[in-house]
Amino acid sequence: MSLFTLLRVALRLLRRNKLRSALTVLGIVIGVAAVIAMVALGRGAQSNVASQIASLGANLILVLPGATQTAGVKGAQGSSSNLTRGDIAALGREVPTISAVAPTNRVSGQIVYGDANWSTSIFGSTPAYFDVRQWKVARGATFGDGEELTAAKVCVLGQTVADNLFGDQDPIGQTVRARNVPLRVIGVLEPKGQSVMGNDQDDTVLVPLATLQQRMIGGSRETVGTALVAATGPDTIDAAMADMRAVLRQRHHLQPDDDDDFSLRNMQDIAKANAEVADVLTVLLGAVAGVSLLVGGIGVMNIMLVSVTERTREIGIRMSVGARSRDILLQFLVEAVALSTLGGALGIGIGAIAASVLQRTTGWPTLFDPQTAAVAVAVSASIGVFFGFYPARTASRLDPVEALRHE
Amino acid sequence: MANDVQHAAMPPASVPVIRTVALARAFALGGQVVRALGGVSLQIERGAFVAIVGASGSGKSTFMNLLGLLDHPTGGQLFVDGVDASHLDRDARARIRGAKVGFVFQGFNLLDRTSALENVELPMMYAGVGRAQRRTRAVAALQAMGLGDRLEHVPSQLSGGQQQRVAIARALVNRPSLLLADEPTGNLDSATTREVLALFVQLAVEQGITVILVTHEHDVAAVAQRVVEFRDGVVVHDGLPPPEWQPVVQAPWHAGRVA
Numbered sequence: 321m322s323l324f325t326l327l328r329v330a331l332r333l334l335r336r337n338k339l340r341s342a343l344t345v346l347g348i349v350i351g352v353a354a355v356i357a358m359v360a361l362g363r364g365a366q367s368n369v370a371s372q373i374a375s376l377g378a379n380l381i382l383v384l385p386g387a388t389q390t391a392g393v394k395g396a397q398g399s400s401s402n403l404t405r406g407d408i409a410a411l412g413r414e415v416p417t418i419s420a421v422a423p424t425n426r427v428s429g430q431i432v433y434g435d436a437n438w439s440t441s442i443f444g445s446t447p448a449y450f451d452v453r454q455w456k457v458a459r460g461a462t463f464g465d466g467e468e469l470t471a472a473k474v475c476v477l478g479q480t481v482a483d484n485l486f487g488d489q490d491p492i493g494q495t496v497r498a499r500n501v502p503l504r505v506i507g508v509l510e511p512k513g514q515s516v517m518g519n520d521q522d523d524t525v526l527v528p529l530a531t532l533q534q535r536m537i538g539g540s541r542e543t544v545g546t547a548l549v550a551a552t553g554p555d556t557i558d559a560a561m562a563d564m565r566a567v568l569r570q571r572h573h574l575q576p577d578d579d580d581d582f583s584l585r586n587m588q589d590i591a592k593a594n595a596e597v598a599d600v601l602t603v604l605l606g607a608v609a610g611v612s613l614l615v616g617g618i619g620v621m622n623i624m625l626v627s628v629t630e631r632t633r634e635i636g637i638r639m640s641v642g643a644r645s646r647d648i649l650l651q652f653l654v655e656a657v658a659l660s661t662l663g664g665a666l667g668i669g670i671g672a673i674a675a676s677v678l679q680r681t682t683g684w685p686t687l688f689d690p691q692t693a694a695v696a697v698a699v700s701a702s703i704g705v706f707f708g709f710y711p712a713r714t715a716s717r718l719d720p721v722e723a724l725r726h727e
Numbered sequence: 728m729a730n731d732v733q734h735a736a737m738p739p740a741s742v743p744v745i746r747t748v749a750l751a752r753a754f755a756l757g758g759q760v761v762r763a764l765g766g767v768s769l770q771i772e773r774g775a776f777v778a779i780v781g782a783s784g785s786g787k788s789t790f791m792n793l794l795g796l797l798d799h800p801t802g803g804q805l806f807v808d809g810v811d812a813s814h815l816d817r818d819a820r821a822r823i824r825g826a827k828v829g830f831v832f833q834g835f836n837l838l839d840r841t842s843a844l845e846n847v848e849l850p851m852m853y854a855g856v857g858r859a860q861r862r863t864r865a866v867a868a869l870q871a872m873g874l875g876d877r878l879e880h881v882p883s884q885l886s887g888g889q890q891q892r893v894a895i896a897r898a899l900v901n902r903p904s905l906l907l908a909d910e911p912t913g914n915l916d917s918a919t920t921r922e923v924l925a926l927f928v929q930l931a932v933e934q935g936i937t938v939i940l941v942t943h944e945h946d947v948a949a950v951a952q953r954v955v956e957f958r959d960g961v962v963v964h965d966g967l968p969p970p971e972w973q974p975v976v977q978a979p980w981h982a983g984r985v986a
């Protein structure tokens with residue numbers, strides 16, 4: 321008998337027993353729905369991390385002053401830093417796998433506009449900062465080399481700062497005060513949302529590095545805090561880091577057995593660690609849901625076994641008119657597979673709906689991808705084969721005479 | 728006619744449809760052996776109409792199941808159309824059964840909740856006949872049984888006689904050389920019994936189909952050309968029906984006999 325005929329016969333038999341078929345597939349429906357919803361949740365978390373990585377700026381490497389293991393200089397900022405603008409310039413010059421370098425200095429302070437004020441981080445950096453972080457302005461402009469050279473009294477606001485100081489008003493062209501320095505707002509940055517670490521990246525103000533160093537903090541004009549470096553691509557991050565280390569060690573006159581007096585951090589590694597957590601979450605959620613799918617499969621097997629017993633006479637009749645073992649085996653197998661695939665398809669629909677309801681009610685990001693759906697259908701079909709095989713084989717091995725006599 | 732074509736592919740008429748040599752079937756029942764059939768040797772010619780009689784439990788059904796390859800012998804030999812079928816595996820038996828044997832049972836054995844048409848199509852499905860041809864042949868077979876207006880009826884919507892005619896249509900649709908009927912009229916009233924037997928006679932005479940039927944009734948057995956009597960798993964009588972048995976329907980071979 322052709323597979324198509326088998327399928328038609330199977331579907332007709334299933335239609336004939338609607339209620340039982342429905343109850344049989346219920347387990348599969350629930351199992352697949354659970355898998356789809358849980359994986360959508362996990363995938364949502366993953367894509368969240370992925371977009372965080374993107375918001376960080378691609379291929380970002382941080383250069384931090386002071387070796388992390390050296391007590392006393394840890395977290396050094398501004399004047400206490402041992403990184404100089406010269407070091408940073410050398411990196412840009414000597415490491416071929418670097419596309420942009422942005423030295424930064426950071427102070428925290430109050431930004432005042434009229435009677436409104438807001439505490440935030442004030443970053444000083446070069447125009448390269450916007451490239452390295454792949455951060456554009458939503459309105460206005462960024463500062464350029466000219467403003468940097470002249471230590472111009474201008475600033476670019478993060479979205480959060482702009483919202484809190486100006487509300488609906490247009491900040492461009494207005495003057496705010498930070499550390500008693502009047503700064504003209506020339507731009508507002510695009511919102512970036514939360515960082516990998518979970519803090520608000522838009523709660524920031526950017527000024528030219530020279531402005532920060534010369535007008536807002538005393539001390540050396542040469543030292544910088546953290547430098548942000550963009551590697552030319554994801555593949556060159558490791559090479560860039562090795563070269564950067566060599567350049568900095570040389571410039572800092574370190575002997576081969578000296579520890580680094582700086583540290584390099586690949587932000588993508590941190591992001592990747594987070595992504596791994598999301599992966600594990602996905603797998604765990606999927607596994608828990610998979611167990612319910614397994615239970616659904618056992619349900620199918622149970623009903624198929626009952627069905628074989630109930631239909632013993634039918635099997636005998638089929639054998640008496642020439643059905644071979646294989647024909648009977650396939651018939652029951654096709655029935656089981658049709659049932660569980662049907663259940664799988666229904667489960668996908670319900671799972672997708674459940675995921676979107678979950679997202680709407682809890683705010684957790686979810687992501688439904690067709691790949692998971694395809695896998696779910698394939699898995700439920702395999703469950704049909706796996707759990708349908710034993711009953712089908714039982715049916716195919718019945719003795720024709722006994723089966724015909726059965727009542 | 729279609730059966731001419733079919734006969735061309737068959738072994739010569741001299742080869743008996745059925746030949747058994749000390750055919751035996753024993754069942755192991757909880758350590759004890761039941762000898763349902765204790766060595767039956769006989770031969771049945773093409774186009775013959777044979778009745779098998781005997782007391783309940785004498786082994787008639789066991790014998791029929793062996794002839795129809797539903798069951799396998801535990802001793803002796805069975806030749807179907809001259810081919811040794813004693814030691815075939817399940818699938819080989821299923822193939823021959825589907826191609827050469829049609830069964831008619833006392834309990835009809837139709838698939839319930841399945842239309843007459845689909846029931847008759849069933850043997851062709853397993854024989855690999857295409858969908859369109861299946862339909863055409865099933866309709867023709869049912870029409871030949873006078874059921875042209877009952878194609879979509881399911882068994883529960885049919886009378887006993889009609890159900891048995893559906894079963895006969897199903898048994899014949901693959902054009903078997905052997906029709907095995909185990910008490911086919913056991914559940915039928917006398918009018919329907921006559922109808923069914925007249926049909927069997929017609930099949931044997933006009934289409935050369937070999938009919939073997941099991942019955943408890945003398946007037947049914949008397950329709951046959953030959954009566955084989957079983958007792959305790961062996962043949963105790965084989966020959967013409969006793970003259971005192973009155974056949975329910977007449978057959979051509981009755982002509983020469985003394986009524």
Ligand SMILES: Nc1ncnc2c1ncn2[C@@H]1O[C@H](COP(=O)(O)OP(=O)(O)OP(=O)(O)O)[C@@H](O)[C@H]1O
Pocket residue numbers: 754755756761762763764781782783784785786787788789790
């Ligand atoms: N599967 C089996 N296991 C054990 N014994 C069996 C089996 N099938 C048949 N028998 C035995 O074989 C003997 C012959 O049975 P069979 O069914 O052939 O009788 P029968 O002549 O057809 O009787 P009836 O006229 O009642 O149909 C009986 O004694 C029966 O109990």
Ligand SMILES: [Mg+2]
Pocket residue numbers: 787788789909
């Ligand atoms: Mg019997």
